[in-house]
Amino acid sequence: MVRRLHIAVLLRAIPLVLVLAVGIVSFVYVSAPAFFLSFLYPFDYEEYVLESAARHDVDPLLVAAIIDTESNWDAESLSIHDARGLMQVKPSTAQDMIDLGYVDGEVYRSDDLNDPATNIEFGCAYLAYLLDYFSGSIDPAIAAYNAGPSPVDDWLDAGTVLHHAITYPETQAYLLRVRNAWNRYRDLYPGVHIAGGVSSSSKGAE
Secondary structure: OHHHHHHHHHHHHHHHHHHHHHHHHHHHHHHOOHHHHHHHOOOOOHHHHHHHHHHHOOOHHHHHHHHHHHHOOOOOOEOOOOOEOOOOEOHHHHHHHHHOOOOOOOOOOOOOOOOHHHHHHHHHHHHHHHHHHOOOOHHHHHHHHHHOHHHHHHHHOOOOOHHHHOOOHHHHHHHHHHHHHHHHHHHHOOOOOOHHHOOOOOOOOO
């Protein structure tokens, strides 16, 4: 009888312990010092990011957030859709950026996407293209980086908040992940220069 009571008490305590553990982890995550969070949100290849971001007039911290979300800073990453490298750029997308004049094809090759500098150049160019396409609106550009511009056009026509209109669960999660990572990067690297002196939130989000 006593043993059964002990088991019942333990079973009742398990949910409380789990809630407490989640609370502690959440508190540490929110309140963690910068040196701890910098391990979760590194800024590798900073020189390449800053150079390409400045050339294409995009926020380097948004670029870092996309890299973190796309490949977790793995330059050899390869998706089942043939997206490659740090910013998960497809060779066809890279060639489009050359054809549209966003990237100098004599300097950067569309078949060299595992090279960090090359990949970041094409990724920044594609992000700049998407920002141009959506008239500077950041959330549509982020969503299109994952899903492509055409679906985002359809979601914007729905006449509601973009996140609610997105019908791809992957893209919904992607938009939130990039936004969260971008906020973290802005907190952790406040001194990083933003191209053209433009505020990282000045282009707005829709």
